[in-house]
Amino acid sequence: MRAAKGKGAAKISKEALKPVDDGRVGKRKAAAADDKTSKRKARKEKRAKKDPNKPKRPPSAFFVFLEEFRKEFKKENPNVKGVAAVGKAGGDKWKSLSDAEKAPYEAKAAKRKAEYEKQMKAYNKKQESGADDGDEESERSRSEVNDEEDEASGEEGQPPEEEEEEEVEDEEEEEDDEDDD
DNA sequence: AGATTGATTGTTTTT
DNA sequence: AAAAACAATCAATCT
Numbered sequence: 001m002r003a004a005k006g007k008g009a010a011k012i013s014k015e016a017l018k019p020v021d022d023g024r025v026g027k028r029k030a031a032a033a034d035d036k037t038s039k040r041k042a043r044k045e046k047r048a049k050k051d052p053n054k055p056k057r058p059p060s061a062f063f064v065f066l067e068e069f070r071k072e073f074k075k076e077n078p079n080v081k082g083v084a085a086v087g088k089a090g091g092d093k094w095k096s097l098s099d100a101e102k103a104p105y106e107a108k109a110a111k112r113k114a115e116y117e118k119q120m121k122a123y124n125k126k127q128e129s130g131a132d133d134g135d136e137e138s139e140r141s142r143s144e145v146n147d148e149e150d151e152a153s154g155e156e157g158q159p160p161e162e163e164e165e166e167e168v169e170d171e172e173e174e175e176d177d178e179d180d181d
Numbered sequence: 182a183g184a185t186t187g188a189t190t191g192t193t194t195t196t
Numbered sequence: 197a198a199a200a201a202c203a204a205t206c207a208a209t210c211t
Binding site: 056057058059060063066067070074081082083086087 | 201202203204205206207208
Binding site for chain 1: 188192
């Protein structure tokens with residue numbers, strides 16, 4: 001299960017109802033390798049087909065915040081290994097943050113989303129080859145897709161204006177990714 | 182050994 | 197429009 005889908009989102013009073021076993025990670029529930037029982041992708045219908053390089057959904061502000069939160073959380077709680085612990089702690093703190101505090105995260109998430117749309121555009125272009133919907137398993141010569149790294153063409157004329165009451169420190173986003181291995 | 186779960190919220194996606 | 201699924205993460209647990 002996606003864990004907190006209907007419960008977490010709908011009910012918010014599970015903290016007391018469902019105490020987490022401290023750092024206990026996986027209790028005991030694994031229906032591994034079960035086509036229909038697998039919730040991973042119960043292909044009831046052709047919801048999603050396995051695509052080579054399909055851009056995953058952009059992380060929401062919460063996830064962006066979580067990524068940073070996890071680092072600190074683990075730093076202060078090296079004993080806790082479960083992801084659920086951080087999830088709950090993060091969710092709790094997330095709500096504790098003010099809109100102004102979430103602003104920077106939202107900004108980052110917004111940027112991620114923008115990239116996602118761009119990637120999706122390129123992705124669609126590749127898919128343009130054969131718009132086969134349905135159970136067309138016929139894999140024609142899929143060959144390599146020319147990956148065109150679309151670099152941000154032109155900056156946006158205007159920098160994001162924070163018209164919010166709280167002026168957030170605009171961190172200069174570094175887009176130069178130095179990937180030295 | 183690989184697949185899966187657990188948990189959070191927000192957005193993307195699908196119906 | 198609304199519900200569903202999925203986005204990351206890490207270790208434990210299951211088949």
